[in-house]
Amino acid sequence: MLKMLLLGAGRWGKHYLRAARSFPIELFVADPRPRELADAAALGISASHLSTDYREFVARADAVAIATPAETHFELTRSMLAAGKDVFVEKPLALNASEASELARLADASERILQVGHVFRFEAGARWLREEILSGRFGTIKLVRTDFSGFKRPRNDTGVLFADGIHFIDLLNYLLGAPPVRVLARLTDFLGRGMDDQCFLTLDYPPLATDRPRGECLGVLATLEAGYHVPDKVREVMVLGTEMSATCDFTKLHDQIVCVNNRHLRTRDGFEALDGNLVKVTTDQSEPLLAEWRAFLDSIVTRKQPLVDGWAGYDAVRVVEGAMKSARDGLAVNLGA
Numbered sequence: 001m002l003k004m005l006l007l008g009a010g011r012w013g014k015h016y017l018r019a020a021r022s023f024p025i026e027l028f029v030a031d032p033r034p035r036e037l038a039d040a041a042a043l044g045i046s047a048s049h050l051s052t053d054y055r056e057f058v059a060r061a062d063a064v065a066i067a068t069p070a071e072t073h074f075e076l077t078r079s080m081l082a083a084g085k086d087v088f089v090e091k092p093l094a095l096n097a098s099e100a101s102e103l104a105r106l107a108d109a110s111e112r113i114l115q116v117g118h119v120f121r122f123e124a125g126a127r128w129l130r131e132e133i134l135s136g137r138f139g140t141i142k143l144v145r146t147d148f149s150g151f152k153r154p155r156n157d158t159g160v161l162f163a164d165g166i167h168f169i170d171l172l173n174y175l176l177g178a179p180p181v182r183v184l185a186r187l188t189d190f191l192g193r194g195m196d197d198q199c200f201l202t203l204d205y206p207p208l209a210t211d212r213p214r215g216e217c218l219g220v221l222a223t224l225e226a227g228y229h230v231p232d233k234v235r236e237v238m239v240l241g242t243e244m245s246a247t248c249d250f251t252k253l254h255d256q257i258v259c260v261n262n263r264h265l266r267t268r269d270g271f272e273a274l275d276g277n278l279v280k281v282t283t284d285q286s287e288p289l290l291a292e293w294r295a296f297l298d299s300i301v302t303r304k305q306p307l308v309d310g311w312a313g314y315d316a317v318r319v320v321e322g323a324m325k326s327a328r329d330g331l332a333v334n335l336g337a
Helices: 013-020 034-042 070-082 097-110 124-135 160-176 288-302 310-329
Strands: 003-007 026-030 063-066 086-090 114-117 141-149 182-188 198-205 220-227 234-241 245-249 257-260 263-267 270-274 278-281
Touching: 003 013, 013 026, 013 034, 013 288, 063 070, 063 288, 070 086, 070 097, 086 288, 097 114, 097 310, 114 288, 114 310, 124 160, 124 234, 124 245, 124 257, 141 160, 160 198, 160 220, 160 234, 160 310, 182 310, 198 310
Parallel strands: 003 026, 003 063, 063 086, 086 114, 141 220
Antiparallel strands: 141 234, 182 198, 198 220, 234 245, 245 257, 257 278, 263 270
């Protein structure tokens, strides 16, 4: 039986713990806070598999899941990879692109599995959008709008761009098949914490293989908003194409996706806006976190690279880093390859 060590049983670690218990693995849990260990014990983890010192269990574990504060991800992931463990680390992979790249390279060199916790790739709605984008059903994509907002308690270890916005940065990279080539960002600190709590990004992506030439536009334009101030919980992606548009609302358990084939028709006098039919799409409702864990365990067995490997984690961090520089300088930042 696979032996898994979970580092961190707090705010997000509790979700990891619940998901891990759905699979036939032997689970060890380490957290420096006795209260979190008590909660793990209440869920059925035996005292012999609980510790405030993770080093007690490293030699006994085949793989490690890391759900600790973001500033600890780099050192913990590096030490676990160096110890020969496969690693599943919650996003962000690291807090700068240089460290994220180092981890991705270390995983490659040591032939270890490194999966990053960008859970939205495992949403049924995300898979549907990607498949339809690749099929060309949207026609030429004009714009992808994303919004990850909602009134909630800010994290203490990172600003909202690293805490929440990075989710949809990775999702955009997944949907559009590559990271963006340029980013323009505005970050604000309404709460006066010294960290961003509202962000607005404009991202330029390379053209898709299914795109047709369209004047001056040489790629796909995407926008991202994230923040802690909008009263409602918003988790929305809107793909606007020449043949079809779709909105995916990840807050819904059913009918997440609504499609419409609105079109602009050129006339002698300019353009006419033609309303199309509205269609709701039914998708598989399996829990994304369980799918994410299943993918990690499958990668351990098959040794195939996970859907969100170290390089995907690096790409997301690189875009965040570029966005932060853009916000500081007030200029667009070219991200390159």
